[in-house]
C-alpha cells in the first residue's frame with residue numbers, strides 16, 4: 001500500500017495500518033529528520049501545535065466573501081495580485097464565496113468540522129496512553145483565550161461555550177500567574193477578563209520525527225524527494241499537502257486543494273508557562289502561543305496563496321507576517337524575536353476536509369486531504385476513518 005504525503009496525516013494513517021499492511025510512504029520533500037522540509041504544513045512551521053474544539057472551523061463566514069478577494073496589503077486574505085490569479089485559483093475563490101453566501105451550508109459545515117476536532121482530541125488522548133512519544137508538551141488542559149475588546153470576548157465565548165460545556169468565561173478577572181507577562185497589556189485593555197477552552201499543546205515536528213523512526217523500525221518504507229507517479233501498488237491513500245502536482249491530480253476528482261499561508265514567530269519567553277491564545281483582528285485572527293522553556297512560539301495569520309511554490313508563497317505573504325509581528329509586539333514589547341517561519345495549510349474552499357474513495361488507473365485510492373488549520377487536531381481521527389474505509393473495500 002502506498003501513502004502519498006508523509007506529514008502528520010500520512011504518518012498517523014501509517015501508524016493505524018502498519019500492523020495489517022505492507023506500507024510505503026512517499027513524500028515530495030526531503031527526510032525531515034535530517035533536512036529543512038518546506039513542502040507541507042507539518043514541517044515548514046515551528047515545532048508547536050494546539051488541539052482544541054475550535055482549532056479550525058470553516059472560514060466561509062459572510063464577512064469573508066469580501067475578505068478573500070481583498071489584498072493582504074489592505075488586511076484581506078488575498079496574497080496573489082488579482083491579475084495573476086490562475087483559473088484554478090479563481091475556481092477555489094469562487095467556491096469559497098459561493099459557500100460563504102449560503103449561511104445554512106456554512107452552519108452545517110461548521111458543526112461537521114467541530115465534530116472532527118472533538119473526535120481528533122479524543123483520539124490524541126488515546127494515543128498518548130498507548131505511545132510515550134505521542135504525549136502533549138504539558139498536561140494542562142485549560143487553555144485561556146484573551147480578547148482585545150469586550151465585544152470579541154463575549155462574541156467569541158458565546159461561540160465556544162455553545163460547543164463545549166468545559167468552556168468558561170472569566171469577566172473582569174485577572175489572568176492566571178502562568179500568563180503574568182500579559183498582565184500589563186490586560187490592564188491597558190481595561191481588565192476585560194478572558195475565557196478558557198479545553199485544549200493542549202504538542203511538539204508536532206518532534207512527534208513526526210519519532211513517528212518516522214518508529215514506523216521504520218516496524219518495517220514501513222519511506223521514499224523522500226519523490227512525487228507520486230505510476231508506482232505499482234494495491235491501494236493508494238492520498239494524504240498530501242499542497243503542491244502543483246497534487247492539486248492537478250485532485251482536481252480531476254473535483255477536489256480543490258489550495259494553500260492558505262500562516263506565519264510563525266519564535267521569541268524569548270518572558271515567563272509564560274501555559275499555552276494560550278490571543279484573539280486578534282483579520283488577517284491575523286487567533287494567535288496560538290506555546291511556551292517551551294526559554295522559547296515562546298506564536299502562530300497566526302491567513303493568506304490565500306493558491307498552489308504557488310513555497311518560495312513564491314512566502315514572498316507574497318510578507319504583509320501578513322508584518323501585521324502579525326505588529327500585533328505580537330503589542331503584547332510582548334520587551335521580547336526579542338529570534339526566528340520567523342511560514343507554512344501553507346492544505347485547504348478546501350468549503351473548510352470541510354475530504355475523505356473519499358475513488359479509483360485511479362483501476363487502483364483503489366482514498367483521498368484524505370484539506371484539513372485547513374486543524375490538521376494536527378484531526379489527524380488521528382482521520383487515520384481512524386481511513387482504516388474504516390479500507391475495511392469496507
Ligand SMILES: Cc1cc2nc3c(=O)[nH]c(=O)nc-3n(C[C@H](O)[C@H](O)[C@H](O)COP(=O)(O)OP(=O)(O)OC[C@H]3O[C@@H](n4cnc5c(N)ncnc54)[C@H](O)[C@@H]3O)c2cc1C
Pocket residue numbers: 004005006007008009010026027028029039040041042043045048049050051055226227228239240241242243245246260261262263264288299300342343344345346369370371372373374375376377378
Ligand atoms: C501557522 C499555522 C499554525 C497551525 N497551527 C495548528 C494548530 O495549532 N493545531 C492544528 O490542529 N493545526 C494547526 N495548523 C494546521 C496543521 O499544521 C496542518 O493542517 C497539518 O500539518 C496538515 O498536515 P498534512 O499531513 O495533512 O499535510 P501537509 O503536512 O501539508 O502535507 C503532507 C505532505 O505532502 C507532501 N506532498 C505534497 N505534494 C506531494 C506529492 N505530489 N507527492 C508526494 N508528496 C507530496 C508534502 O511534502 C508534505 O510533507 C497550523 C497551520 C499553520 C500554517
